[in-house]
Amino acid sequence: MHNYPIELRDDLNRTLIETIYHFGIVNVPVLAASLAGRHGDLSIADAERLVLGFAQLYSAPIEFDRSASDWRSREPVSADNNGLLLEIVANEFGRAA
Secondary structure, rough: OOOOOOHHHHHHHHHHHHHHHHHHEEEEHHHHHOOOOOOOOHHHHHHHHHHHHHHHHOOOEEEOOHHHHHHHHHOOOOOOOOOOOOHHOHHHHHHHO
């Protein structure tokens, strides 16, 4: 992480904490795509590695649901989640266990 800008680290940290708090699980490909989209010089592979590393640091439950990676083309469920982790929010369970 020392080769990346501090803004990236802060963005990743904030995003993971919010995701863990609101959803209880980290969808690595979805958050990586979001992070890479906000930081144009970051590749998807590097973003996935960083998201996974930070999620492990927080001992957060993780999933790898690439089918949810097309979140940019979907309508957000609410203004709060901006379409991230739409699969978890929109399912009948309401919140991931």
